[in-house]
Amino acid sequence: MLGRLLSWLPSVVSGGLTGLIVALGFQVIPDICCDENPMVFGFNDFLATVLMILLAVSLFGFLHYAARKVLKLGFMLRFKSVVSVGILTGLIPVFGISMGASGSEPLWQFCLAGIIGGAVWSIPFAIRDPKPT
Numbered sequence: 001m002l003g004r005l006l007s008w009l010p011s012v013v014s015g016g017l018t019g020l021i022v023a024l025g026f027q028v029i030p031d032i033c034c035d036e037n038p039m040v041f042g043f044n045d046f047l048a049t050v051l052m053i054l055l056a057v058s059l060f061g062f063l064h065y066a067a068r069k070v071l072k073l074g075f076m077l078r079f080k081s082v083v084s085v086g087i088l089t090g091l092i093p094v095f096g097i098s099m100g101a102s103g104s105e106p107l108w109q110f111c112l113a114g115i116i117g118g119a120v121w122s123i124p125f126a127i128r129d130p131k132p133t
Contacts, residue, residue, distance in 0.1 A: 011126035019118020025053040057086035081125035093117030
């Protein structure tokens with residue numbers, strides 16, 4: 001039982017890294033995109049932020065794909081699982097905290113929420129994806 005739990009650990013860590021990518025992207029990219037008024041987050045800025053985050057998560061997912069196929073590392077998450085963890089982490093902890101924030105929170109709090117959210121969301125995928133394909 002302990003061996004099986006330890007086999008999920010790399011997938012949970014990579015889910016945490018996916019959550020970190022999402023949290024950093026959602027906090028840093030709007031600062032780059034919002035030139036006019038940094039307090040106003042328009043639809044175009046939101047769309048650019050989401051697309052950039054999905055691109056970063058997809059690249060991270062392709063790294064997982066290469067690790068599973070080429071290096072035969074079965075403990076890594078599948079591409080679809082990495083993207084799913086990124087989307088779920090972006091919706092529940094990161095987007096919720098960002099919309100409820102006062103604006104004076106430090107960046108490390110958002111990063112911590114992304115890491116914890118990504119790790120938690122990756123657990124079902126780690127259970128489902130244990131074998132290499």
